[in-house]
Amino acid sequence: MADGWYSDDMxxxxxxxxxxxxxxxxxxxxxxxxxxxxxEVVMMAGAGRRHDHIVVNLITAVNLQTRGGPxxxxxxxxxxxxxxxxxxxxxxxxxxxTPDEASLxxxxxxxxxxxxxxxxxxxxxxxxxxxxxxxxxxxxxLFVDTESPKAHLYSxxxxxxxxxxxxxxxxxxxxxxxxxxSLELKDVFAGLSFRMKPRLVGIADGPQS
Numbered sequence: 160m161a162d163g164w165y166s167d168d169m170x171x172x173x174x175x176x177x178x179x180x181x182x183x184x185x186x187x188x189x190x191x192x193x194x195x196x197x198x199e200v201v202m203m204a205g206a207g208r209r210h211d212h213i214v215v216n217l218i219t220a221v222n223l224q225t226r227g228g229p230x231x232x233x234x235x236x237x238x239x240x241x242x243x244x245x246x247x248x249x250x251x252x253x254x255x256x257t258p259d260e261a262s263l264x265x266x267x268x269x270x271x272x273x274x275x276x277x278x279x280x281x282x283x284x285x286x287x288x289x290x291x292x293x294x295x296x297x298x299x300x301l302f303v304d305t306e307s308p309k310a311h312l313y314s315x316x317x318x319x320x321x322x323x324x325x326x327x328x329x330x331x332x333x334x335x336x337x338x339x340x341s342l343e344l345k346d347v348f349a350g351l352s353f354r355m356k357p358r359l360v361g362i363a364d365g366p367q368s
Contacts, residue, residue, distance in 0.1 A: 195246040224340045230255040241290035270299040
């Protein structure tokens, strides 16, 4: 992971800050994926095959239910604004605004989804969660596990307070009522298998008398 931002001659500067409009002008020509965090450019770590498999399943399931409606599914190439100087890239989401086709930004993100990787899970569910909860248009934040059939949904109520629900098991589903979207975990994790957790075996204190 690299911080700072790259100037025109591609020399990194860990001290310089960059405005969002300059960041987008620069990042459009890059092959790697970057986020803007408090004005500094941060390279995103690559994802594994299991992560990508789940993301593809999610995009398929979400897009089938939003296609033709007032909201659009967006992928991990779209940014959301979490502060005046930060632009994050969730794995996917739903935009219920009127995005400019030439823009890299979601206009009115209503759902963001992060598929958790073992190396980034702690960061995603603490730092990123707090940032996402500050986005006024968001109604749902969904974290999806990769090692077990489990998802953690944060929903914003009519009173603007956040509530969270953990959904576990391939027979369970995540309900996004405001978006009229339902995600069955059997579809989210289709094509994947899970390792059996080792059972703890008690050790006898000794032969019974």
